[in-house]
Every structure is written in C-alpha cells, then in structure tokens.
Amino acid sequence: MVPQPAVRAAPRITSMISRRAFHATRARLSSPYHYPEGPYSNLPFNTKTRFFAVRYWAYMLTGFFAPFGIAVWQTKKPKA
Numbered sequence: 001m002v003p004q005p006a007v008r009a010a011p012r013i014t015s016m017i018s019r020r021a022f023h024a025t026r027a028r029l030s031s032p033y034h035y036p037e038g039p040y041s042n043l044p045f046n047t048k049t050r051f052f053a054v055r056y057w058a059y060m061l062t063g064f065f066a067p068f069g070i071a072v073w074q075t076k077k078p079k080a
Helices: 004-021 052-076
Strands: none
Touching: none
C-alpha cells in the first residue's frame, strides 16, 4: 500500500524535474565565469610588457639550441 500523498506527489515531481532539465538562462556578463573577449585575451602572458621580446627570443633560442648542446655534450663526455 502506498500512501495517498506520495501517489499525488509523484507526477508533480517528475514534471518539475523534466521542466528544469530543459531550462536555460542567458549568460550574465557580471558572472565570474565570463572572460573578456578580443585579441590577445586568450594568451596566458602579457604581450605589452617592456621585456616581452627579450623573454620570447630567450625561450625560442633555448628550445632551438638545446638539442645541439646536448649532442655536443654527449660526444665530448668521457667514455665509461
């Protein structure tokens, strides 16, 4: 035996759940999950600083010359 209030509440609960599942709200611009848009906003670094070019080329040259330096070190290393 199922109590009468539980029987009456079951359809109401399922309609509330189905209504809420398809509910959508518009994006709020004051939300902490909305990020600024536009050029350079998707980069994890600031390209407008004074030393950006120096840091950029130091990073690029290190990545380019590292394999050559490792190869020279391996060939000059004393044999075991």
